[in-house]
Amino acid sequence: MPNKKLIVRIAIPVPLRRTFDYCYPAAAKPVIGGRVLVPFGRQQLVGYVLDFPEETAIESGKLKSIVKVIDSQALIDQALFTLIRWSASYYQHPIGEVFSSCLPTLLNKGEPASLTPEYYWHITEQGIQAKPAKNAHKQQQILQLAKTHDGIIESQSLQATAFSQADLKKLAEKGWFERKAKTEESGAKIKINPSSLTLNKEQHSALARIYAAKDQFKAFLLDGVTASGKTEVYLRAIEQQLTADRQVLMLVPEIGLTPQTLRRFEQRFDCPIAMLHSGMTDKQRLNQWLKAKQGLTSIVIGTRSALFTPFKNLGLIIIDEEHDLSFKQQEGFRYSARDLALFRANQLDIPILLGSATPAMESQLNVAQGKFERLQLTQRAADAKPPHYKIFDVRQRHLNQGISEPLQQLMQQHLDNGNQCLVFLNRRGFAPSLLCHDCGWLAECNRCDRNMTLHQQQKRLHCHHCDRQVFIPKQCPSCQSEQLLPIGLGTERLEEALQQMFPSQVIARVDRDSTRKKDAMKEIVAQLNRGDIDIVVGTQMLAKGHHFPKLTLVAVIDVDGCLFSADYRATERTAQLLTQVAGRAGRGQDKGEVVIQSHHPDHPLLVNLFTQNYQQLSEQILQERQAAQLPPYSAQALLRANANQLEKPMAFLQQVANLLNQYSQISVFGPYPAPMIKRAGKMRGQLLLQAASKKELQQVLNACLETVENLKTAKSVRWSIDIDPQEVF
């Protein structure tokens, strides 16, 4: 007998690909897109209401009732609700987990969905006159901070400083500061400060196309060489939306907007701009979420998860550096924010603008198939000329810590002309490994099959794959010798070597280690702009977005590692990275030069990249992909599994392979051990699935994954599925 009580279907954040049915009392009907508290096993969990089915397969006596309704109105609007449900189904991820990873933590904890007022501290007359004691450094600094910010210190931004709420409270007790609540007014006046730049022809025609599509779905690929004025196009497109009282969402890569670009936004638009970043507290995150939903924020700028921000009246989505890998989440709910943004724009019937100097192959194909419209900016704006490329053949040449003699001379020339050099090396730390000269012992991570990176400044060996850190041994653990040698070159070591080569120059380093402190990156960028730094050593953190007018030489000192890789995407990625980093050179008045050192100067990728342009190279890459039937000409999914012994994931994956092999629509490759077999103590295997189209792949997965989840061997491994995988290790 089917059960005909009042039934509600709920998504609960547990790792199961299913929904759960409960009943509810007639007097307390939940709402779709709202939260309820439900009993689950021995605990109570917050769930999200999906719908009200007529009947359930659960027997009447076993159907449990919800504990309480948390939201009396839908928390998640229809559009976001559809987006979340579609994401869960496309990425084949448990729906409850998708809801919880898309929404602010406090909502998942069942906290009320109400704005908490934000406060700021305002300096008083007494504070302005105050003369703190000589040794009261903190007081002096706080007063100084307030004085340089119109007398105001925002509670929210305290985190970015060395001060706490408690420090400010103390000063308020002295009568130096007052705490005031911010007033949030809807419909706050938006002021636009027009740009003084005259658009060039290409920018002009690009904008004309974007303007024409202002209230309909249309995907544009803004394909503009580095420094061609893409950001200026974004700003004007945003301007149009703000004038029409609509909101704008801009997604940026993980490394975030450069401080310069943010300043351009703030100067141009006098309106509430929300920057969503990882340093926010849970409360701030919830507040920003609610403010955007209520239409109190005009522009939301954030990394991939900002895609799930609700909006009252969204008019435009911009994806800056659309090719960037960080738009794909690589763990848990593995979604692509770029691809989901397209779904969202389509659903809302609004334009979407994908910008890049090095568009992804997927986007290039979308242009070819007429799904995207390409808008091209082929010239650098502001009179800057494209940089000149050189490949330095370093075979048989003496390398001083990776730097060849001709490169050193060339750097000297640029420095003598009063310009700056960027030395690019995509490997942080001092050296990629530590070796015993006497017995050959190598510092390997005991939890991964990879070497530990030597970080001399932090006096640590650090595994970049599982984050394990240990002190640098004084003696070889195997033979007790003290002859331990750093092997290879990392940014720390390169910085040290350059300082010896150029003793009178100021050298800075930009990588994850050197920029860990709040505002460290901002500080280095400011110094580079002021010309206080002569040489900057950096990883890919420096490759994107930055604009340093005095930087004229970019040197890529070790490209060889990028040229030979088993991953079919390596060519695309290397081309993108090199084009981006090269794009930092010569953005000001002086012409830029790019030097690439290689032991393989005739490698077709290098030759093609510099004799042709990225566009021509990508046509070749696309042809190769088509010939091999690789994405974007086919669809892939990667099943990963791990356990303490390799046999377990392999047995599980073999069973999955047997199951999937029954479907003619897909090809199954593997199972095989992952390229990095052992990681964080787990042995890993994988299975690659490929179909001619995304649709066919989805059909098969929809038909099978529940069976896969219930396989006996599935219980003894951790497994996940990655749709449209970007990385295969």
Ligand code: ADP
């Ligand atoms: P991109 O985003 O393509 O790297 P930007 O928008 O940052 O390029 O522009 C590069 C530089 O050129 C910036 O300093 C910008 O102010 C300037 N610029 C952009 N458009 C124009 C224009 N039409 N005329 C003059 N300068 C411009």
Ligand code: ZN
């Ligand atoms: Zn030894």
Ligand code: ZN
């Ligand atoms: Zn490790």
